[in-house]
Amino acid sequence: MGAADTRHPFAGLHGKLPQEVFGSLPTPCYILDEAQLKHNGEVLAGVAAHTGCKILLAQKAFSNYDLYPVLAPCLAGTEASGLYEARLGAEEMPGQEVHVFCAAYSEDEFKELLKYAGHIVFNSPRQLQKFGALAKQAGKSVGLRINPECSTQEGHAIYDPCAPGSRMGTTRAQWDANMTPELVALLDGLHFHTLCEQDADDLATTLKAVEERFGDVLPKMQWLNFGGGHHITRPGYNIALLEDCIRTAQQKWGVTVYLEPGEACALNAGYLATRVLDVTQNGATNIAILDTSAACHMPDVLEMPYRPPLYGAGEADEKAVTFRLGSQTCLAGDVIGDYSFDAPLAEGHLLLFGDMAIYTTCKNNTFNGMPLPAIYAYTAAGQLTLIKQFTYSDFKCRLGR
Numbered sequence: 001m002g003a004a005d006t007r008h009p010f011a012g013l014h015g016k017l018p019q020e021v022f023g024s025l026p027t028p029c030y031i032l033d034e035a036q037l038k039h040n041g042e043v044l045a046g047v048a049a050h051t052g053c054k055i056l057l058a059q060k061a062f063s064n065y066d067l068y069p070v071l072a073p074c075l076a077g078t079e080a081s082g083l084y085e086a087r088l089g090a091e092e093m094p095g096q097e098v099h100v101f102c103a104a105y106s107e108d109e110f111k112e113l114l115k116y117a118g119h120i121v122f123n124s125p126r127q128l129q130k131f132g133a134l135a136k137q138a139g140k141s142v143g144l145r146i147n148p149e150c151s152t153q154e155g156h157a158i159y160d161p162c163a164p165g166s167r168m169g170t171t172r173a174q175w176d177a178n179m180t181p182e183l184v185a186l187l188d189g190l191h192f193h194t195l196c197e198q199d200a201d202d203l204a205t206t207l208k209a210v211e212e213r214f215g216d217v218l219p220k221m222q223w224l225n226f227g228g229g230h231h232i233t234r235p236g237y238n239i240a241l242l243e244d245c246i247r248t249a250q251q252k253w254g255v256t257v258y259l260e261p262g263e264a265c266a267l268n269a270g271y272l273a274t275r276v277l278d279v280t281q282n283g284a285t286n287i288a289i290l291d292t293s294a295a296c297h298m299p300d301v302l303e304m305p306y307r308p309p310l311y312g313a314g315e316a317d318e319k320a321v322t323f324r325l326g327s328q329t330c331l332a333g334d335v336i337g338d339y340s341f342d343a344p345l346a347e348g349h350l351l352l353f354g355d356m357a358i359y360t361t362c363k364n365n366t367f368n369g370m371p372l373p374a375i376y377a378y379t380a381a382g383q384l385t386l387i388k389q390f391t392y393s394d395f396k397c398r399l400g401r
């Protein structure tokens with residue numbers, strides 16, 4: 001594999017080879033890097049300290065609660081997508097804020113949600129009408145998600161809440177048609193979420209649209225939540241502009257600003273270690289079958305789609321030999337990608353994918369009966385500790401009695 005790979009996703013290895021650091025681990029396994037998580041937390045805490053904004057962990061991206069104590073001192077609390085994540089945040093970041101946004105709450109879950117969430121964000125005037133008074137009576141801070149109808153990302157509508165016809169958030173036309181003075185009076189805050197892995201220039205563009213459409217309403221609010229999708233902890237992100245956006249909103253509208261990044265909290269703070277099970281060839285294509293799966297263990301690779309960084313590997317044809325990396329499953333498209341290497345892969349080789357803490361452990365599945373990878377922590381002191389191991393019963397117990 002040659003010289004050390006010092007790309008950002010592998011910075012946590014401090015120049016050591018994957019074999020040296022993780023060679024003793026059974027594969028496949030996820031490894032969560034505490035020092036990298038702490039680093040991310042400190043960057044976010046810096047933004048909060050400079051501006052007075054509050055930052056929440058969006059648990060949909062990262063919910064390995066054993067490591068919440070690493071992030072908790074840097075954050076105001078957690079953000080949830082529904083009842084279970086709200087409960088997890090309340091239990092595992094105790095004493096800190098719990099915010100929840102869900103496209104629609106059911107009556108059953110809403111009553112229980114009141115036990116865990118302090119801030120409840122509704123998606124539509126109808127949901128606000130149905131549950132808002134109940135939330136207020138329970139002493140909750142109530143918000144409405146707005147849709148500023150400002151797309152700043154192109155080419156993947158699936159991740160664009162402002163795409164035409166989107167169900168996410170209340171547009172100004174919906175507001176004008178449905179928001180009575182009584183409903184407006186229930187609101188403590190507004191929420192928007194429009195970005196995905198974006199820089200602060202797109203936030204600035206979005207804020208202009210928010211002001212154009214909802215500028216008259218904002219001075220009545222106590223808080224404004226900028227949602228997630230801010231790639232704050234990636235190298236080169238424009239933190240100064242982000243802080244400028246936060247201060248401007250606070251001064252203009254007298255609101256407390258919240259951010260709820262998921263990716264930025266755990267960016268480049270995890271790895272997926274896997275071994276080569278077999279090497280084959282189809283025509284000119286070299287193929288390596290791994291003991292991991294894109295479909296099961298890193299579903300965003302197929303959904304986004306997204307190419308994960310691989311230690312020591314280049315783009316197809318960049319290095320001496322190119323291999324197509326595929327999985328054990330039956331799905332023909334369960335391929336992680338074509339990567340090139342200095343030397344041919346062989347059975348038993350250890351490969352290390354980077355940036356594997358986000359949208360992985362909380363999103364994986366056992367399609368084809370694939371085992372779930374164990375989860376390890378790589379502690380700040382350089383120790384490897386087992387967080388969780390899975391067995392056949394984790395596959396079976398979800399399927400029947």
Ligand SMILES: Cc1ncc(COP(=O)(O)O)c(C=O)c1O
Pocket residue numbers: 058060061079101193195196197227228229230260261262263264
């Ligand atoms: C409402 C909301 N908040 C926060 C997030 C977190 O986004 P990210 O992980 O891209 O920062 C998402 C992601 O979909 C979201 O839908």
